[in-house]
Amino acid sequence: xxxxxxxxxxxxxxxxxxxxxxxxxxxxxxxxLFWYVQYSRQRxxxxxxxxxxxxxxxxxxxxxxxxxxxxxxxxxxxxxDSAMYYCALRNSGGYQKVTFGTGTKLQVIP
Amino acid sequence: DARVxxxxxxxxxxxGQEVTxxxxxxxxxxxxxxxxxxxxxxxxxxxxxRNRAPLDDSGMPKDRFSAEMPxxxxxxxxxxxxxxxxxxVYFCASGPERGAQxxxxxxxxxxx
Numbered sequence: 001x002x003x004x005x006x007x008x009x010x011x012x013x014x015x016x017x018x019x020x021x022x023x024x025x026x027x028x029x030x031x032x033l034f035w036y037v038q039y040s041r042q043r044x045x046x047x048x049x050x051x052x053x054x055x056x057x058x059x060x061x062x063x064x065x066x067x068x069x070x071x072x073x074x075x076x077x078x079x080x081d082s083a084m085y086y087c088a089l090r091n092s093g094g095y096q097k098v099t100f101g102t103g104t105k106l107q108v109i110p
Numbered sequence: 111d112a113r114v115x116x117x118x119x120x121x122x123x124x125x126g127q128e129v130t131x132x133x134x135x136x137x138x139x140x141x142x143x144x145x146x147x148x149x150x151x152x153x154x155x156x157x158x159x160r161n162r163a164p165l166d167d168s169g170m171p172k173d174r175f176s177a178e179m180p181x182x183x184x185x186x187x188x189x190x191x192x193x194x195x196x197x198x199v200y201f202c203a204s205g206p207e208r209g210a211q212x213x214x215x216x217x218x219x220x221x222x
Contacts, residue, residue, distance in 0.1 A: 032208065032209065034210055036213075042215070043201065043213040043214060043215045043216060044153075044201065044203075044213040045213070046210045046211075046212070049209070049210055086153065088211075090208070090209075092208075096141070096160075096207060096208060097158070097166070098143065098155070098158075098211065100152075100153045100155075102152045102153075103152055103153070
């Protein structure tokens with residue numbers, strides 16, 4: 001069974017401080033991993049995918065297969081980063097099932 | 111910039127009434143997902159379609175919920191009869207067979 005764990009429900013940081021949102025997964029194959037962001041009362045938006053290895057809005061995430069982690073990082077938090085962040089895994093099998101974590105609310109304190 | 115659309119955006123209804131939510135996936139996407147989001151349960155997968163065929167609806171209460179894709183441009187989620195505990199935001203998402211999903215704006219349902 002595949003599982004995505006986001007251990008923190010709420011993460012509060014001061015503006016300008018580094019941010020790390022944790023995501024651990026369990027899956028026996030080669031997963032696709034994503035981070036989605038949801039600003040207040042809006043739709044979920046794709047933030048990052050592991051295969052593209054890009055930086056969006058200053059965020060990066062590296063897939064660590066040894067630790068089965070895909071943590072989201074940003075060196076300097078901005079107030080506009082306050083939102084819900086969801087980590088998601090899509091399997092590579094015939095079903096391409098998608099599993100979301102429970103989400104972490106990031107609160108950036110001015 | 112293509113987007114998933116959902117109607118209605120808000121729905122208030124009374125317990126026992128039928129509710130129909132509609133979703134137009136992005137043209138060319140062959141997978142469609144329905145999710146329910148609540149404060150208590152977070153994001154729950156209700157149904158998953160690929161090429162209009164239902165692949166997984168195990169997250170859906172079968173006695174009152176039904177999901178269909180009458181054609182490639184329309185997905186529907188029906189609740190009959192609705193109950194107060196169905197109050198939530200219902201999101202539709204579409205995507206290619208592999209890769210990211212693209213979410214609609216959601217339908218905020220309140221059942222009184």
